[in-house]
Amino acid sequence: MSIKVFNTLTRKKEEYIPRDPGKVSIYVCGVTPYDYAHIGNARPPVVWDCIRRFLRDQGYEVYMVQNFTDVDDKIIRRAQERKMDPLELSREYSQAYLEDLAALGVERVEAYPRVSEHIPEIIEMIQTLVEKGHAYELSGDVYFDIRSFPEYGKLSQRSPEEMMAGARVEPNTRKKDVMDFALWKAAKPGEPSWDSPWGKGRPGWHIECSTMSLKYLRSGFDFHGGGTDLIFPHHENEIAQSEAFNGEAPFARYWLHSAFINMGNDKMSKSLGNVVTIREACERFTAKAVRFWILGTHYRNPLSFGEEELKAAARGLERLENARQNWRHLLTASGRAEQTGTVQTDQAAGEEGMRAAAAEKIKALAEEAEKRFVEAMEDDFNTALALGVLYELVRDVNKWCLAEGFVLMDMEKQALTAALSVLDRCGEVLGIWFDEPEEESGISDQEIAELIEERQKARAERNFQKADQIRDHLKEKGIVLEDTPQGVRWRRS
Numbered sequence: 484m485s486i487k488v489f490n491t492l493t494r495k496k497e498e499y500i501p502r503d504p505g506k507v508s509i510y511v512c513g514v515t516p517y518d519y520a521h522i523g524n525a526r527p528p529v530v531w532d533c534i535r536r537f538l539r540d541q542g543y544e545v546y547m548v549q550n551f552t553d554v555d556d557k558i559i560r561r562a563q564e565r566k567m568d569p570l571e572l573s574r575e576y577s578q579a580y581l582e583d584l585a586a587l588g589v590e591r592v593e594a595y596p597r598v599s600e601h602i603p604e605i606i607e608m609i610q611t612l613v614e615k616g617h618a619y620e621l622s623g624d625v626y627f628d629i630r631s632f633p634e635y636g637k638l639s640q641r642s643p644e645e646m647m648a649g650a651r652v653e654p655n656t657r658k659k660d661v662m663d664f665a666l667w668k669a670a671k672p673g674e675p676s677w678d679s680p681w682g683k684g685r686p687g688w689h690i691e692c693s694t695m696s697l698k699y700l701r702s703g704f705d706f707h708g709g710g711t712d713l714i715f716p717h718h719e720n721e722i723a724q725s726e727a728f729n730g731e732a733p734f735a736r737y738w739l740h741s742a743f744i745n746m747g748n749d750k751m752s753k754s755l756g757n758v759v760t761i762r763e764a765c766e767r768f769t770a771k772a773v774r775f776w777i778l779g780t781h782y783r784n785p786l787s788f789g790e791e792e793l794k795a796a797a798r799g800l801e802r803l804e805n806a807r808q809n810w811r812h813l814l815t816a817s818g819r820a821e822q823t824g825t826v827q828t829d830q831a832a833g834e835e836g837m838r839a840a841a842a843e844k845i846k847a848l849a850e851e852a853e854k855r856f857v858e859a860m861e862d863d864f865n866t867a868l869a870l871g872v873l874y875e876l877v878r879d880v881n882k883w884c885l886a887e888g889f890v891l892m893d894m895e896k897q898a899l900t901a902a903l904s905v906l907d908r909c910g911e912v913l914g915i916w917f918d919e920p921e922e923e924s925g926i927s928d929q930e931i932a933e934l935i936e937e938r939q940k941a942r943a944e945r946n947f948q949k950a951d952q953i954r955d956h957l958k959e960k961g962i963v964l965e966d967t968p969q970g971v972r973w974r975r976s
Contacts, residue, residue, distance in 0.1 A: 516576035623669030
């Protein structure tokens, strides 16, 4: 089965065919770093991190670019409030954003270009648009002439007249069309500015992404991503100026947009004052739970942020983590189980056959789960469906392990190893197995293992007081112990 993606440009699912065989090129619009990023800003990078992992798992070489809009009105206003340089402010919050993404298990991409570092390329692109008759200068400002691009509106699937009816546009009677958008803005006192053929000024919002994506990925790159709020005007304007500049289409071949994260019935946004920052969410619910919650809904469907939703995600993640840890424990402790006399060496042939059939069934279920997981991801990167496959695998394997008379001999080991391998691989694709900072519990896995071994030694010596003290100490650290016939299992609460 091939990968199919829902292309916003065509409003239908299409088979993904890479521009360059075996290679994937991706551009995702980043943030405007003037404050700490809110949880809504986390959805696109988490989704694309998962997509990127899956494509690599399928053998593709992936090159991804995510920009920083470090020249912007919001940054300038915030810098003036804090009495600091706008570029210094943007660097501060850019670093904070990267730290937030790292906490969510998002891997660094291949390039993080900034507007301020690409001014010459931006000026060159604007000059070409002016020379080709797609842009014009007015008193130091440069505007894109939307009427010079007949296909304007093809992404949002609206005509310029329909766009104008629902848009908030600044009145400017000098412009050829009220919908013409700024490529270059004449300098104002106190703002960062650069020399240009039209005088000192700075880039408009849309031109930056066109310039940087074309520089790093070339025209006709594979995926362009972002939130649904960017379809118009940002991505619409990107297409117009890029294809006018190149004289060819497409600028990008597949457009993928993730839906909003809502607070109640409203979109989460700083302008509405209803935001929860990524840092606040991770402190309240853990970073792993936040990532798991984001992936629990298909990226094109809205997400609702709330305590119950995050708690449910945490429970779902814990279910998978416990299964993974318990299966590993069973395999590690299997040698001890065989030596305790729990294995019957003189089983009847009928019982042996039943065990073999059960083990083969688990191996088959693991293989089927892996296939279904890949199919879910191939279907427009459906992480919600992929997680459902893992839940079913965990349910079936746990039921088998807990069945009366279950023992772990060679055939059971093979089946359980197969199931664990699938859970490991699929979890890596989803990026849910990352380690959170040890400071959250103040104790590492190695320290836990050493304390458990010390407790087992105390119990063997019948020093139950010491054994209980160790259990209580671990409990205070959020570590739950479970004594089983195969040894001690543990999990983080």
